[in-house]
Amino acid sequence: MENKEQEERHTVRIHIDQKPYESPNPTTGEALYMLVHVQAGLDLYREVSGDKEDMPISNGPELVYLQEDEHFHSGPPKEFTIIVNVRRKVVATKELSFDQIVQLAFDPVPMGPNVLFTVTYGRGPKANPEGTLLQGGTVKIKDGMVFSVTATDKS
Numbered sequence: 001m002e003n004k005e006q007e008e009r010h011t012v013r014i015h016i017d018q019k020p021y022e023s024p025n026p027t028t029g030e031a032l033y034m035l036v037h038v039q040a041g042l043d044l045y046r047e048v049s050g051d052k053e054d055m056p057i058s059n060g061p062e063l064v065y066l067q068e069d070e071h072f073h074s075g076p077p078k079e080f081t082i083i084v085n086v087r088r089k090v091v092a093t094k095e096l097s098f099d100q101i102v103q104l105a106f107d108p109v110p111m112g113p114n115v116l117f118t119v120t121y122g123r124g125p126k127a128n129p130e131g132t133l134l135q136g137g138t139v140k141i142k143d144g145m146v147f148s149v150t151a152t153d154k155s
Contacts, residue, residue, distance in 0.1 A: 047071040105149035
């Protein structure tokens with residue numbers, strides 16, 4: 001009986017797309033996506049009050065702490081406008097890899113055994129406001145972030 005009471009104490013009612021659901025608290029983003037069968041290509045957002053953007057919930061193993069009667073909704077991923085080599089680009093991901101940024105910078109991407117790329121950035125989020133991105137690395141992005149990508153031939 002005690003286990004049942006503990007289980008009930010850790011279960012909360014939440015609302016996703018205006019429908020009530022019961023969920024353990026805390027849970028994971030992945031569990032929330034599965035609870036409501038969020039359609040492929042859509043993201044889940046925690047509704048916030050005031051003049052702020054709703055917070056996206058990652059579809060992964062990170063813990064999500066819930067409040068009784070909290071509201072969420074599904075919708076298309078947020079798009080970010082960034083500047084790559086002085087050109088405006090729109091992306092629908094919160095993180096970009098070194099290779100993705102190089103592809104955004106060059107069309108076509110210079111190839112060859114001696115071609116090296118340097119990626120620097122500024123105006124980033126608090127986690128990474130500025131820096132150099134190394135090959136194989138990723139960087140969190142935000143609207144207005146600026147990237148400079150140069151190609152050099154080491155011959």
